[in-house]
Amino acid sequence: MPKLLLLFTVFLLMTAVCAGGRETGSPALIPPSALASQEAAAEPAPKPSPPANKTTGRTDNTGKTKRSRTLTLAQLHRKYPQLLILNGNPLVRQAALTFDDAPDNKYTPRVLDVLREHHVQATFFVVGWRAEKYPDVIRRMVREGHIIGNHSYSHADLSRLSDTRFQTEIRQTEMVIHHLTGYTPKLVRPPYGSIKEHQLLWLESRNSLVTNWNVDSLDWRGLKAPQVTRNVLSTMKPGAIILQHSSGGRGIDMTGTVQALPTIITKLQGEGYELVTLPELLHISKSK
Numbered sequence: 608m609p610k611l612l613l614l615f616t617v618f619l620l621m622t623a624v625c626a627g628g629r630e631t632g633s634p635a636l637i638p639p640s641a642l643a644s645q646e647a648a649a650e651p652a653p654k655p656s657p658p659a660n661k662t663t664g665r666t667d668n669t670g671k672t673k674r675s676r677t678l679t680l681a682q683l684h685r686k687y688p689q690l691l692i693l694n695g696n697p698l699v700r701q702a703a704l705t706f707d708d709a710p711d712n713k714y715t716p717r718v719l720d721v722l723r724e725h726h727v728q729a730t731f732f733v734v735g736w737r738a739e740k741y742p743d744v745i746r747r748m749v750r751e752g753h754i755i756g757n758h759s760y761s762h763a764d765l766s767r768l769s770d771t772r773f774q775t776e777i778r779q780t781e782m783v784i785h786h787l788t789g790y791t792p793k794l795v796r797p798p799y800g801s802i803k804e805h806q807l808l809w810l811e812s813r814n815s816l817v818t819n820w821n822v823d824s825l826d827w828r829g830l831k832a833p834q835v836t837r838n839v840l841s842t843m844k845p846g847a848i849i850l851q852h853s854s855g856g857r858g859i860d861m862t863g864t865v866q867a868l869p870t871i872i873t874k875l876q877g878e879g880y881e882l883v884t885l886p887e888l889l890h891i892s893k894s895k
């Protein structure tokens with residue numbers, strides 16, 4: 608009897624260990640499409656300045672046992688100001704409206720309607736799988752003079768990916784965009800603004816340019832129009848790259864973004880800002 612009891616206990620212990628192994632291993636098995644469905648649900652955490660600096664917290668939390676020290680986005684920008692762009696010339700009264708997570712068939716067309724009414728061109732950072740799903744929206748962007756940038760294929764946090772997967776995210780999206788627009792975009796905006804040093808250098812070696820932002824509407828939270836407007840106008844400055852979203856994560860209502868846009872455009876133009884695309888703001892080519 609004691610022997611049987613011992614065997615049974617060993618069996619129970621082994622079962623528990625195996626189950627634990629499966630559980631901790633499972634996140635790596637999430638397919639891109641599943642990751643993509645979470646997209647925009649966790650855009651950069653609210654940080655007044657500098658923008659998109661969330662790598663710091665992650666590093667601090669895990670720093671002890673991790674590999675070599677990871678530079679925060681602020682440190683990366685200081686080290687490579689020409690490779691990780693946050694703004695244009697602060698002496699020129701221009702600004703660029705940028706919209707991440709495009710396209711969808713609900714909010715992006717409404718954003719395009721507003722831009723057309725006001726004769727303003729913007730820059731859209733598109734997610735590869737979404738571009739494949741809504742190709743006509745991308746074609747409309749091009750037709751109406753907007754610029755397309757690369758926002759990865761599945762909206763993954765690129766800084767957490769293997770080199771192979773990271774490069775696939777970029778290349779795959781380039782191919783989708785090239786197929787739809789006829790050009791390979793030079794501009795890359797990593798989801799959550801998050802990128803590592805060696806990834807930045809790899810992108811540079813391929814003639815890509817990482818363009819984040821320095822004015823954050825925080826609209827991805829599904830804010831009401833007056834709050835979105837306030838977030839933008841209260842932090843505006845010449846040379847600003849303004850971050851907004853033209854579609855939301857699952858269940859996020861982006862009506863506030865659409866409704867805020869006419870006011871934002873009118874007020875900025877009233878304050879003497881010229882609203883331009885990112886290539887115009889930075890004096891670079893849209894393609895490579």
Ligand SMILES: [Zn+2]
Pocket residue numbers: 647650707708758762798799
């Ligand atoms: Zn995004």
